[in-house]
Amino acid sequence: MRKSLVAALLVLAVAGIALSGCTATVTKGSTVRVAVSQAFSSYNARTSFGNVAANASIVAATNSQFNYYDNRPALQKDESFGTYQVVSKQPFRVKYTIRDGVKWSDGQAVDGADLLLSWAANSGALNTPGFDNESYTDPDTGRYTKPFPAGVVHFDGFSGNGLQLVSKTPVIGDDNRSLTLTYDHPFVDWELVFGVGLPAHVVAQKALGMDDATRAEGALVTAIQKRDIAKLSKIAHFWDTGFDFTTMPKDKSLVIGTGPYTLTGLTATGATLTANPQYSGDHRPTFERVELRFITDPLAAVAALRAGQVDVISPQPNADVAQALLSVDNATVLSGSDGPYEHLDLQFSHSRNGTFDDPVVRRAFLKTVPRQKILDDLIVPLQEEARLRSSQVFLPGEQGYAAAVRTNGSSAYATVDIEGAKELLAKAGVVGPQVCLLFDPSNPRRVAEYAAIQDSAALAGFTVTDCSSTDWRQLLGTDGAYDASLYALRPSSLAVSAVSAAFRSDSPVGNDNFYANPEVDALIDSLSATADRSQQLAILQKIDARVWADGYGVPLYQFPAVTAFNDHVSGVAPSPLSPNLLWNVWDWSPVDKG
Incomplete structure (x- = not known):
């Protein structure tokens, strides 16, 4: 499917327009039904176990x-x-x-x-x-x-x-x-x-x-x-x-909140949010109830919208999803780039096979990753203008991104270089290295990426095996569980110092691949105390270059995003940052059809 078909379907979201809170009045008996792709697991989204998008969205709506x-x-x-x-x-x-x-x-x-x-x-x-x-x-x-x-x-x-x-x-x-x-x-x-918090x-x-x-x-x-x-x-x-639970706890004190909604129902298949009568702030909602349905399959989410079973969806887009949305009547579809980006990280230590303890082997493997093929096969059919993300630090289009890409060394991994990978393996004296890759087996895009990486790496002598798990998020950073990981992170802020979580050697959360470089630690310390934007950019560009030189991994692409809703609801305006779809749920209103 080419851009013309997608363009005929999609209505671009206007990023410069933000909806503001208002003193709304709850419409008695009103309900909006929303499909979300992950099930709920914890009301404490700040722990290493609870820190997932599904939890963060519900916690944000209720606090x-x-x-x-x-x-x-x-x-x-x-x-x-x-x-x-x-x-x-x-x-x-x-x-x-x-x-x-x-x-x-x-x-x-x-x-x-x-x-x-x-x-x-x-x-x-x-x-x-x-x-x-x-x-x-x-x-x-x-x-x-x-x-x-x-x-x-x-x-x-x-x-x-x-x-x-x-x-x-x-x-x-x-x-x-x-x-x-x-x-x-x-x-x-x-x-x-x-x-x-709690x-x-x-x-x-x-x-x-x-x-x-x-x-x-x-x-x-x-x-x-x-x-x-x-x-x-x-x-x-x-x-x-x-506060970890997957069904509604008998003790309702575990789900109290301070926001416009409260969590009043939870099963393995969905959650119910109800307008909070104690709420007196500026974000008073209009819908009395928000019913969330946990639908992991993107096409199933589109089918639920078409059948009138849900009013709002934000599935992971692919060509099949875009095609399916064409058959949904009376739907508004918003598209654009999302905050998360796909990336491949290598374990510097504590891995299953110890393969990437050697920086030479890390660089050899990264030369085999078919980044452009992955982009062309999976993303370009949705966004013809999509480009590889080539910075570990900057978002594409962000101030500093272009300058960083020119000097950070990412060009060495822009295209597959099998001969270069073989030469590096010979230099390291390594034959037939094993790489067990952690990813989500229920995600079709990840399965396709794994297959492409496996086939390409084999040409240089790497044996890439399957360490996939539906509990992949909980396995990140676990000793001996895998050698490399393939996943995406959704940023929750635009913090300058966010690089600390991923790259600082003593980071308590985020540095799941045991990356450690004293020079990067020192740069991060300097960044945290620097208010001047030009100096911040200079420091971030140095960090970016150092991380690439260390063979940390490779970023692949920014996520494309699609949100669709029917004519029963207005006010939906997804954000690229967590909590994404529900960030302004208080602004959503039922549409009076007369």
Whole structure:
């Protein structure tokens, strides 16, 4: 299928237009039905197990934050929830204040305890130094299989995004509605690293066995402030595991939130969100209910839209999906490029076969990857103008991308070079290296990519085998599980310092291939304290070049995106950043057909 067919079908989304929140009134009895491609697994989307797009979308719809990205994407503040401001530059301090009257959906006030718990869980400041949680994790699912030893505190939060620089306990103030964070040194992305997470009163009640919410909150605050190891160990364990479920829990306190919707139903096949009567912010919804259906097959999602079983879909696009959408009556289809990008990463250590411990072998394998063939076969039929992504750091079209690509060394892997790969293997003295590739076997695009890589690498003497698993996300970073991984990541922000999670040697989350380079670590440290944009670009370009030189892996392409909805709903405006489709679900409205 050529561009003309796709163009006839697709209506391009206008990226420069963002919908704004309004004081809507819920339309009694109204429901919008949405197909999503992943099932829900955890209400805590900040843990290594829960950090997946399906969870993040539902959590975003049911919880408010100090800021969020719209569909341009541009960062927007939600001052109906709370405010933040820099109160000191030396030392660097930021104060967060919850707006008076903001409540959890159970009626409990959102307060300083909730803010303090979020810091404790995501800064890593209270974690037991040197503790390794690997032996307590099921390698197949990524879940913890047993409690940690007595005396161990381990919050499995997202502590690699900059909040770890707040090593001192923050100060609660303003009648228990604010928290002031003091950074060890200025941090360029401070505005993106902090928000309210799980309810402190619920975590404390469950972890400490207390019935009274106020007393439980007080006990949690005291435990954090006094660094009470015995209590913190219990609090951390419940924070890590207590919100993992795939069906609606009997204990409804586990699903309370602060956003326009609350989670009121959950099965293996779908979820139900209902308008939150306690919500008083600017994002009041119009639809009373949002019913999510978990449909992994893109063509099945199109069929559900055609049959009127769902109103909104955002399937992974391919030529068959685009063709199928032609047969859907009264549908609006939005297309463009999405935030995620497909990439192939190599394990620098702790791999199944140890193949890529040698940098020469890494470079040899990367020369065999048929990047252009993969693009031509899978993406160009949808986007004729699609190009290879050739930076590990910059988005195509972003300031700095073109300059980085000219100098980062990616040109060495722009086309397949079998003879060059053979020469490098001979130089390394390696014969018949084994590469077991981790990918999602339920994703047709990944299956096709695996086959193309397998065939091409065999020409140079590599034997590529199948390490695929439907639990691939949980297997990332697991010792001995695979040699290379093929997947995509959906960015949740445009943080300059995001490279830290992927490339810093001591990154607690994101560096799943054990990449380590002291020069890159030093560049990342410098970047985190640099506010000047031209200097940031120069540092990022150096990081990009170093990562390519180390044979980290290869980026392949930006995801194409397609969203379709019928004439029962208006206001759908997908964002390239997580939570993608549901970022503005409060703006969706039923269409009155008279």
